[in-house]
Every structure is written in structure tokens, then in C-alpha cells.
Amino acid sequence: MDSIKELYKIGYGPSSSHTMGPQKAASIFLERNKNADKFSAELFGSLSLTGKGHLTDYIIKKTLGVDKTEIIFNNDFVYDYHPNALKFKAYVDNKLVDEWLVFSVGGGDLMELNEKRNISKSSVYPHNNMTDILKYCKDEKISLVEYVKRFDNVRDYLKEVLSTMFSTIESGLNKRGVLPGSLKLKRKANDFYLHYLQNKNFSNFLYAASLATAEENASANLVVTAPTCGSSGVLPAVLYTSKYYNNINDDKLLDALMVAGLIGNIIKYNGSISGAEVGCQGEIGSACSMAAGAYSVILGSTNEQIEYASEIALEHNLGLTCDPVDGLVQIPCIERNALASAKAIDAANYAALTDGNHHISFDNVIKVMKETGKDLNLKYRETSTGGLAKK
Ligand code: SF4
Structure with a gap:
């Protein structure tokens, strides 16, 4: 598996697959076609169906040039390889000079057609699933935190990640008004925080912190993918609450961030972190x-309890x-x-009350998540053509 640096990306919302990935792809295409005077970008599947709401068209035009870029929404074709396809074309004097089909596969990552999905670019970790990692840790008598430290030189980067997560929360906690977009949805983080100041309630603080990041993401502001933009409020809220409600120090939070990253990496490698591919699961x-694993580290849980907490949360x-x-x-x-x-937090507390033994392994629940995602009708996979989107 790759370094967990590849999982935690610092960038702008609202979507890692629909904003960050397409922006990266457009930048690469622009770099190789600096002389082009016209571009087109054809969006397929989920990118076409929810691209406007997720600002895909906006970010591609902004990157390639607003006046010289045409966006084509193709709602009629979905690639089997992955539903988030983009086809870029570059022209000089109306003559096609370059074409690139690329897929935004989740978490801001790009892949080309039929490129093997569960493959690492850097392979900094010698293992690719939790079973093998736990066995290695048992043989070596080390914790999951020590495992990450042994193979992934990531602590300095994680300091930046943690600091960005917390500044995003603080920025969101202080804002009021409505979010951008057609729904005119009212921001709630500040209201929740004001309630917290009166009642000092743990859940109130946690919800406020989580809403703050999610609202910043919805406003296309700076977030950390954890593992995606749409889900970027969960892990930071658990860490922020641990620090400011429970007085946990930064060293412990960095340990927690490491283990959460390892868990996210395992899911990304063996399953998927793309809503268009497997739904919101x-x-x-x-x-x-990831957050259950992180909170388990904060509780001082064993490797087996951490694995159990992560399994419960995904299951x-x-x-x-x-x-x-x-x-x-x-x-x-x-x-x-x-x-x-x-x-x-419930999953971590629950697992901490056991000896860590349980029936369904974390690795197996990832497999089930992937199978379930493949069976989910397309209308429930980030297309806004069914379910809540139609009510
Ligand atoms: S429902 Fe879940 S997967 Fe879909 S856009 Fe929202 S956070 Fe992302």
C-alpha cells in the first residue's frame, strides 16, 4: 500500500472525486497541451449527473480557461471500469491535437482505463490487509502505531494535516448564514457551538466540530480528505473533541491519525472510497x-480492539x-x-469493553462493502437520480 500521505490530501471541497480529481486531471492535460486554443471535457456517469452541484464543470473551466473550454454532460453512457470518467480533448486551429480518457476514482486519485485498481504506486507498506498486518504486529510484538512508524515516514506531514483539520473546524464554527447552492441550507455549526457553550455537553461539541468541517467543505473551502471531501468532517471532529474536551495531547492525536490513515488505506486498497462506485458506505x-480506529488509539485499546472497532463502524x-x-x-x-x-466513538467504546475477539473480520467487511456497492442500483451511487434526491 501507498504512504498514508496519499490518503490525507489537503485541498478544496466540495468533492475529492468530483472537484479535486478533475482539477488535477485538467492541470495535467493543460500542462501537456500548453499551445491549445480550445478544450472540451466530456463528463460521464456520476460526474455528469452530479457535476454541477459538485462544481466539476466550474473547476475544469477555471483550470483550462473559462473562455476556451466547453463542458459536455453525457448522461447516456457509463464506463464499467468506474462511473467517474472524463474525456479531455485539446484543439489548435480547430484541429484535434490530443485526447485523454481518465477516471477520478475517489479521494482525489486518477486512473486510466483498465489500470489495475488495487495496486500501489510506492508500496511503502509490505502488507495490504489487516489480517497480515495484525499477524506481523503480533510476531514483532508491536502496536499498530509502531507499525505505521516503522514503514511510513509521515509524522511531520501529519502535523500539517492535524493543524489544517483544526483550522477548518475553527473557521466553520465561526460562520453563520446560508451555504452556496440551490437549497439555501442554513449553516448550523455555530448554533450548535453556542449551545455547547451553555450546556458543555460532549455530543453537542462533537456535532458542532463535525458540522463545521462539513459546512466548510460544502462551501468549497479548505479541508483534508479523510478519506474524501464529502466525509471530511468525521475524523477531525473526533480528534478535535479529544483534544479540547478530553485534554488529549497532540502526540496521541498524531498516533491516532496514523492508525486512522492505515485503516483508510486498507479500505481504499481492498474496497473503495468512492461514493459513485459503492455508495456512501x-x-x-x-x-x-477510520475515526473509530483513531478513538480506540486514544482509549489505549489493543490492536485487536482497534481492528474490532473499525470493523463495527464499517459494518x-x-x-x-x-x-x-x-x-x-x-x-x-x-x-x-x-x-x-x-x-x-460508540464503536471504539464498545470494542474497548471486549477482548477484541469477534466473528466478522475487518478484511471481510471490506469485501462485503465492495460487493454490496457493486449490487447497489446506479441511482444510489452519486447520481442524484433516486432516493433522497427525488423527495
Ligand atoms: S451522500 Fe455520502 S457519498 Fe454521497 S456525496 Fe454525500 S457524503 Fe459523499
Whole structure:
């Protein structure tokens, strides 16, 4: 598996697959066609159906040039390889000079047609699943935190990640008004925070922190993918609450961030973190699983308890659909972040009350999540053509 630096990306919302990935692809295409005087970008599948709400067209035009870029929304064709396809074309004097089909496969990552999905670019980790990692840790008598430290030189980068996560929360906590887009949805983080100042309630603080990031993401502001933009409010809220409500120090939070990253990496490698591919179970489910692992580290849980907590969190998000209203990363996404942060803490507390033994392994629940995602009707996979999006 790759370094967890590849999982935690610092960038602008509202969507890692629909904004960050297409922006990266457009930048690459521009770099190789600096002389082009006209571009087109054809969006397929989920990118076409929810691209407007997710600002895909806006970010591509902004990157390639507003006046010289045409966006084509193709709702009639979906590639089997992955539903998030983009086809770029570059022209000079109306003559086609370059063409590139690329897929935005989740978490801001790009792949080309039929490129093998579960392959690492850097392979910094010698293992690709939790079973092998736990066995290695047992043989070596090390914790999961020590495992990450042994193979991935990531601590300095994670300091930047943590600091960005917290400044995003603080920025969101202080804002009021409505979010951009057709729904005119009212920001709630500040209201929740004001309630917290009166009642000092733990859940109130946690929800406020989670809403703050999710609302910043919906406003196309700076977030950290954890593992995606749409689910970027879950893990930071758990860490922020641990620091400011429970007085946990930054060293412990960095340890927690490491293990959460490892968990996200395993899901990304063996399953998917793309809502267009497997529904929201791949986004909020993965984020919840990562945050459960993180909170388990904070509780001082064993490797087996951490694995169990992550498994519970993913298992109890199985089948979660992605049907954002009006294609915006707002309903159900924002509330879903808040509720998932609470579920993550519950999963960690639950697992910590056991010896870590349980029936379904984390690796198996990832397989089930992927199979379930493949079986989900397309209308429940980030197309806004069914479910909540039609109510
Ligand atoms: S419903 Fe979930 S997967 Fe879909 S856009 Fe919202 S957060 Fe992302």
C-alpha cells in the first residue's frame, strides 16, 4: 500500500472525486497541451449527473480557461471500469491535437482505463490487509502505531494535516448564514457551538466540530480528505473533541491519525472510497471506520480492539446509499458526518469493553462493502437520480 500521505490530501471541497480529481486531471492535460486554443471535457456517469452541484464543470473551466473550454454532460453512457470518467480533448486551429480518457476514482486519485485498481504506486507498506498486518504486529510484538512508524515516514506531514483539520473546524464554527447552492441550507455549526457553550455537553461539541468541517467543505473551502471531501468532517471532529474536551495531547492525536490513515488505506486498497462506485458506505462508512480506529488509539485499546472497532463502524454503515439532494454535498452529507462521528466513538467504546475477539473480520467487511456497492442500483451511487434526491 501507498504512504498514508496519499490518503490525507489537503485541498478544496466540495468533492475529492468530483472537484479535486478533475482539477488535477485538467492541470495535467493543460500542462501537456500548453499551445491549445480550445478544450472540451466530456463528463460521464456520476460526474455528469452530479457535476454541477459538485462544481466539476466550474473547476475544469477555471483550470483550462473559462473562455476556451466547453463542458459536455453525457448522461447516456457509463464506463464499467468506474462511473467517474472524463474525456479531455485539446484543439489548435480547430484541429484535434490530443485526447485523454481518465477516471477520478475517489479521494482525489486518477486512473486510466483498465489500470489495475488495487495496486500501489510506492508500496511503502509490505502488507495490504489487516489480517497480515495484525499477524506481523503480533510476531514483532508491536502496536499498530509502531507499525505505521516503522514503514511510513509521515509524522511531520501529519502535523500539517492535524493543524489544517483544526483550522477548518475553527473557521466553520465561526460562520453563520446560508451555504452556496440551490437549497439555501442554513449553516448550523455555530448554533450548535453556542449551545455547547451553555450546556458543555460532549455530543453537542462533537456535532458542532463535525458540522463545521462539513459546512466548510460544502462551501468549497479548505479541508483534508479523510478519506474524501464529502466525509471530511468525521475524523477531525473526533480528534478535535479529544483534544479540547478530553485534554488529549497532540502526540496521541498524531498516533491516532496514523492508525486512522492505515485503516483508510486498507479500505481504499481492498474496497473503495468512492461514493459513485459503492455508495456512501465507501465515504462515510470508511470515515467512520477510520475515526473509530483513531478513538480506540486514544482509549489505549489493543490492536485487536482497534481492528474490532473499525470493523463495527464499517459494518454498521453497510448499504448506505449516496443520493445527494440537487447534487450538492449538503443533504444528507452534512448531518451524516455529525452522526458518523458519534457512531465512531460508540464503536471504539464498545470494542474497548471486549477482548477484541469477534466473528466478522475487518478484511471481510471490506469485501462485503465492495460487493454490496457493486449490487447497489446506479441511482444510489452519486447520481442524484433516486432516493433522497427525488423527495
Ligand atoms: S451522500 Fe455520502 S457519498 Fe454521497 S456525496 Fe454525500 S457524503 Fe459523499
